[in-house]
Amino acid sequence: MSTVADALPGPRPVPPPAISKLGVTITTMIAMISMIMSSTMVNVAIPDIMGAFGIGQDQAHWMATGFLSAMTVSMLLNAWLVGRFGPRASFLGAVAIFMIAGVIGQTAPTYGGLVLARVAQGVCAGIIQPLAMSTVFLAYPPEERGRAMGWFGMGIVLGPTIGPTLGGIIVDTVAWRWVFTAPVPIMAVSAALALVYLPGRDPSARRPGLNIVSFVLITLAIGLFLNGITEGQRNGWDAHRSFLMLFGSALCFACFLYRESSHPAPLIQLRLFSVWQYTASAIVAFVFGAGMFGTLFLIPVMVQTVQGFTATKAGLMLLPGGMVAMAVFPIAGRLSQAVAPIWPISIGLIVFALSCVWLRDAGIATGFWTLAFLVAFGRIGLGLVIPSLNLGAMSSVPRDLVPSAAGTLNFIRMTGAAIGVNALAIIIDGRIASHLQALSATQTPGNVPLSELLAMLSDRLARIGVPASDRHGAAMTYVGQLLDMKAHELAFHDGFAVLAAAFTVGLVTTVLLMRRRGGRP
Template sequence: MSQIDRYFERYGPAYKWYATGASMVATISVVLSTTIVNVAIPAVMGTFGISAVQAQWISTGFLAAMTATMLLADWADRAFGMRATMNAAMAVFLIGSVIGGLAPNESVLTFARVVQGAAAGVVQPMAMILLFKVFPPDKRGAAMGIYGVGVVLAPALGPWIGGVLMDAFDWRSVFYLGLPFSAIAIVLSNLFLPGREDSGKRPAFDFVGVAILAIFLSVLLSTLSNAQRLGWDSNTILLGFTVSASASVAFVLWELRTPKPMLDMRLFASFAFSSASVVSFIMGAGLFGSTYLLPVFVQQIQGLMPTQAGLLLMPSGFAMLLVFPIAGRLSDKVTPAIMIGIGMAVFAWSSWLMADANVHTAFWTLAWLTVLSRIGLGLVFPAITSGSLMVLPHHLLGQGSGAVNFIRQLGGAFGVNLLTVFIERRTIMHADAFAATQTSDNATAMELLGQVAGLMHASGVPDAQLMPAAASFLGQTVVIQASNAAFQDGFMIICGVFLIALIPTWFMWRAGKSTA
């Protein structure tokens, strides 16, 4: 009798729901932390005096670490058992939360986020494995639907909860929110999660593959972040690109030759799966990139409070909650590639509309555009899973499922990083272009300086300080307009990337037809 059978004997049929609840608490705690910190980015930048590129590591470090450890879950379950693995992961996550709340500088804060991300990468796949163990095949769909409610609602509520905490306390409080969830998850894990089933020798793990992957992610993301500051043709940056390229080649070669690969390269022999992987990467980049950009945009450009920035994303989470079950049923009847194509086109359309956003754009206009984008993603999510796995042989389904999630998270890490670097470069370019036009020949600029100087004179500013103060105001206006234009460029880039994603979607459709 397996340990899960013993749990069923002890708790009866209700045990599967106890196990689901335990896994949901753990998952919600780590998923919540994925988005809750985004509303704190401007405040962290002000506290530590860092740039947007440095601050984005608070999000990118989490996603990169989560990506690197995501493929460890299956091995950890077989080597240590689900209970011990979940306890260890939640304990590490709890420690990372405490370090983040107490961080004295941005380096310690980034380290804390990496620790949190490493734990989160193990927790999410572990919860999926548990649900597949405790539910019979004909009930797994319903279980995934209930589990998906928590997974979808957590990132939707995260920014709002983070904003409320920041307005009431400060940005450090968003890290402490995970402490009670982590403690409860550890208690429930000890009550309802099974231990290791096999008492034999622990299975070997691809530690070399993990090390190479970690080098690739850390070096490439760090190189991209520092390229603007150090120069794209500097020796340090060129060396970083060389090391990351070498690491990527070494990772592929190692995974092809090792008997226990972390990522089975046979998966990509299927052209349909490879196409689906490209789409999944782009989807992750768009989802996490836009979720990162929006709160920063509305706080820096529109001057919204953190709570308002969090509220902006809440309707979109509820929209995904409604779209998920409908899209799931449609994906059983409609070719997955068609669903993916429609979803990608909808997301691209919403990004194109978002590219017109400025300081005057109404709150609810931005909220509904975000809802539109999430409707598109809601159509893509179930279709990308079924479309990528249906083309694989049965013995590769486990590896395929992990690979799709891994690639989506990888896209998220790169999406946040590249968008931040892009916006910084475009802000500088627009600022230089706008500043070059603010001359004595520019009648509009001269009129603005005169009006500002008049207002300051009326408020009692000494005459000697009127023009310098007016010029300072003009400079701040130029910076805000340049930043606004850069964010608009960022949304347009997201639109273009999702339109390009229609090409691999078409290949996926053709490959699916040929194998049908």
Template structure:
């Protein structure tokens, strides 16, 4: 009798809900830290005097570390048991949270986020493994929908609570919000999660695979971030891309030939799983990229406070609370490819609408567009989670769970990184284009300068300072308009990403039939 069977014997059918509640609390703590920091990005940039590309490492570092450790969950479960693994992961997460809140500079802050991400990468696959252990196959879609409630409840309330904490105290307090949930998760894990099932020596661990993967993620993401500053054709950038390509190829070859692979390549012999993996990657890129863009946009362009930026995301989060359980039940009855295709199309539509956002777009218009996007994601998430695993044999479920999450998070890390770099490049391009038109021959510009100078003269500014002050105002206007146009381009890229995802979704349908 397995330990899970003993828990069922002890607690009866209700045990599956005790186990689900335990992993939901743990997931809330790590998901809070994934998204809540986004509302603090502008404040961190100001506190440490860093650029947007440097600040994005606060999010990208977390996602990259989370990606690298996701594949360890299956091995850790077999080696140490779910209880000990969850306790260790939440303990490391607690340490990272405290260090992040006390960080004296951006380097320590980024390292703290990497520690948090490494712990979070273990937790989410463990949650999926546990759900598949306690729910029968015909109930797993509904279970994914219920579990998804915590995945969206944290992002719905977290940014708003984080914004309130920032406005009332300081940006550092956003790192402490997940601490109570982590403590409760450790307590519940000791009560309701099973220990190690196997006896004997620990299973072999793929240390070379982890090392190669870490090299790939660190080099490719840092190369993409620094390429704008160093030049895309500079020696450092080219060497970075070469090392990234070599490490990616080395990782694949190693995993194919090692006896104990961290990522079992047999998964990718299943065409339906491959199609689902491509969709997961694209979904991760679009989801995390857009979630990063929106709070930064409304604070930098529209001048919203962190609390307002958090409130903007609340309606969409509560809508997902309604959509997720419904979509979970539908995923047990409707082919996954249909739900995914509909959800991707809805999200693409919302991104198309968001590409028109500007400084004058109202709060509720932005909130409505965000609600539309989350309806689409609510349809996609349970379907992609259960659909990717339903096509696998039972002995590959642990590997499949880790691989599915790994691929989605890998897409998220690339999405945030590339969108930030893209927006920086587009901001410079738009600024050059706008600045080139601000000449004495431009009647609109001259009229603006006269009006601004008149307003400043009436407010008592000396005549000798009128022209410099008006020119400074014009420069600020050009910067804001350039940034606005760049963000619009970024949302259009997200739209294109989700339209592209419809192609592998169709392949999922073909693989099923």
């Protein structure tokens, strides 16, 4: 049925019908939650993958880092894809490739094949996330966008929260390979909904060109940086290979910025950063991304290697945090409309930093519910930060820059995530070796507690019939296992200390930068 508004020339500022808003929101959030869920579902399978392929943490972290880094750079394609093909076609293409990559990951015979499948899925997730954000944002009138960003933020957190739970159940009951294809049925549902609810390409919109040189430069910059810091940890920071990678990364990034400042079709609209509110939000988003995905990487691995939890138990431990985040997000979405962004962002960062400080004290004997409570407490901070951060950034830019603003903000946040996860894996790997060396140095013949422990172990071994010639060796093997477990525990403590420091930096940035313009978009 036509209306008076349909007869008016030019673009119409009226919002779409309620059913369209609901349809767009449900369609995009189903896909986004599934893809982000996939990013953490594999984390609980990392110990099994390490055993299956005989690799250490210095290589295993690429299951997470490869996905995150690919997702990061592909976010910059959002504005070009939407302008060239429209939201619906871009969405359907990304979903199809994601499903195919999942099947490849499940059947890949080598670890390299798994990483390539994860990279392909990361590319698709990077396309979907900003597309969903900008589509949902524009589907709602200005007075409802705070609530819409609250729902959107809930999807960002819900996916990585339920991912470890589902992944743990799959690993323990079926096989770890099935974590690659578990999201496929849900993606098929989202594709069917997209055919109905997502808009096609606007025929009056200009078809932007693809700045392929800039895309290659930023991809090389991120890839060389992540490999460079990994190489530095493994072979020494003075190694020529590490230096060349890091220097090449800096050179590529400098060339990227130069090209973006003069190219008629940039991947990143640098004029976005002339808006102070957007610049402040982008800096906080980088720190927040590193901390948020850093915890989602650290916690499942820690509780399986230190506490000895099963994959299912590790995933279930994160589930209460997801429920808390779901409860907080609708409230935080309304709060973001009522107060200046600086307040919920600052409070959220403080809460998240406190949870990391308390997790730093978690040890081998720390119970399931204590850990679950600390994780859930941190998710309160997560729920407070994301809606205000997104709304403050998106509302501060002109409407024609919204797709670019969404892609750039998510790019910056996920760049922080990729660098944060990679850096944490390197820190933990190095600190395990350092702590193990320090602990081993204290195990001397004059160490009274060690002598008492060896005597107790020898006595118990004698009671179960172990020959006298084998008792000392068996007791020392057990002591070595205890030292290794303690070294892992202390290394994870260092990781949480780094995260607490990162959130503190984010808090200082929020207070200093957002207060400069009164904190309101």
